[in-house]
Amino acid sequence: MTTEQPEQPDQLSPRLPETPRTRHTRLKAQGSLHRPHLDAILDAGFICHLGVLIDDHPVVIPTVYGRDETNLYLHGSVASRSLAANPDASVCVTVTHVDGLVLARSVFEHGVNYRSAMIHGVPRKITDPDEKLEGLRVLTEHVTPGQWDYARRPDRRELAATTLLALSLEEASVKTSSGPPEDGEGPDAELPVWAGNLPLTWSWGTPAADPQLAPGIPLPPHIAGFNRPYA
Amino acid sequence: MTTEQPEQPDQLSPRLPETPRTRHTRLKAQGSLHRPHLDAILDAGFICHLGVLIDDHPVVIPTVYGRDETNLYLHGSVASRSLAANPDASVCVTVTHVDGLVLARSVFEHGVNYRSAMIHGVPRKITDPDEKLEGLRVLTEHVTPGQWDYARRPDRRELAATTLLALSLEEASVKTSSGPPEDGEGPDAELPVWAGNLPLTWSWGTPAADPQLAPGIPLPPHIAGFNRPYA
DSSP: OOOOOOOOOSOOSSBOOOOTTTSOOSSGGGEEOBHHHHHHHHHTOSEEEEEEEETTEEEEEEEEEEEOSSEEEEEOHHHHHHHHHOTTOOEEEEEEEEEEEEEOSBGGGOEEEEEEEEEEEOOEEOOOHHHHHHHHHHHHHHHSTTOTTTSBOOOHHHHHHOOEEEEESSSEEEEEEOSSOSTTSSGGGGSSOOOEEEEEEEEEOOOEEOTTOOTTOOOOHHHHTOOOOOO | OOOOOOOOOSOOSSBOOOOTTTSOOSSGGGEEOBHHHHHHHHHTOSEEEEEEEETTEEEEEEEEEEEOSSEEEEEOHHHHHHHHHOTTOOEEEEEEEEEEEEEOSBGGGOEEEEEEEEEEEOOEEOOOHHHHHHHHHHHHHHHSTTOTTTSBOOOHHHHHHOOEEEEESSEEEEEEEOSSOSTTSSGGGGSSOOOEEEEEEEEEOOOEEOTTOOTTOOOOHHHHTOOOOOO
16 A cells, blocks of 8 residues: 555645644655544444554454544444453554555556545443443444334343443544556656556445345335445 | 354364464354465455554554465565564454445344454564565565566565565464344344345456556456456
8 A cells, every 4th residue: 555646735624633643654645634534434434443452462353333523433342351451551443445456567556545544542431321322323323324213222231231432533544545556657657568547346235135034024225225335 | 243153164274273362252153263264364355454563552554465375475664663663562464354234133133244364473574685576476466466477576676665574374363254143033033124134245347547558558468357356
């Protein structure tokens, strides 16, 4: 992921704070601290990679997330274990969407087009049942819009059995790469080598009913027309 | 990602060693320590999330990878910085493929079908030029089969400017989840709620030539017919 792109005009606000962890030290042109960029990347996905420390080693766990204006919400049994051992330890959450491959004339200039967000902070374990229910609503509606009002909501026992973490969106940054390869203007442009992009696209397949689904239950419109973006 | 699946017969070999970090302590039925499972997941993708410690905080970086029988190869300028500060610090690499959403009758049983691999170890920075060239060949051919023999290979300067890490595949584990929702046999099966799967699929779009591509350069067959799996 080494392809640079021209710096974007600094016109989107609000701006996220620059900290030692969000400052872009490398390939600066790819970086953004604009909150709308962050939101767009988070809203385009629902799987993040959560980095926590366990026994002093980093462990990276894929997990679902949702967000509101303030927080990212995560299921977090492993993170919760880490958190119990180190209540003040920060975690890192990364969300990445791969947009395609960049095929340059030289192997060195090959790259990947992507959008990626990174959030740092000390997560908070949500214990208040009302707040947990609201966090689960946010998470559920983020991943599968329409399901919170359609499926059976968590009961008290299920709520107690769910570990939900809130991570502030305050310390975050974005990196993206897009566009064609960059060796079209150097000496390699003379090479008889095809260069360009291989875009990667995703799509939702046809909903597949549970083989155990009772007869006569129709596919609800919000699933039949499911078009939640992914990547 | 909480959906369990029936345990698979323990018939695939070789088996990866069980260590405190690869032992599946949670939802054991989803875990696998079979090397062929690991290889299949690694071969289905080319982007991993690399967790390293920087200033005692976990940082999770998306990056491309390739593999051979022994190692995962990663571009690693950030990891290399971390490695320089802590030469014996282990990293964690996670590769995740999202196969779809599992819509259950209850919010609690909702989940994601996925395949995921996690590798732990102390990466080694490759310094020998021949070994680095071979590692870059493995990485390039893993991501874009056919490009190593087609594009211009790295020259001495480019080779020196590339940080390549090797991470042994020895300590690794796999987790997967597949199949329909699991509340089709409990009391929730009586609810008038549709349940099933929303599959997510990937495809490569049409190759898009670099606008600066010189005229008369044909699309090579290995790109025209690009079908490298993704997820």
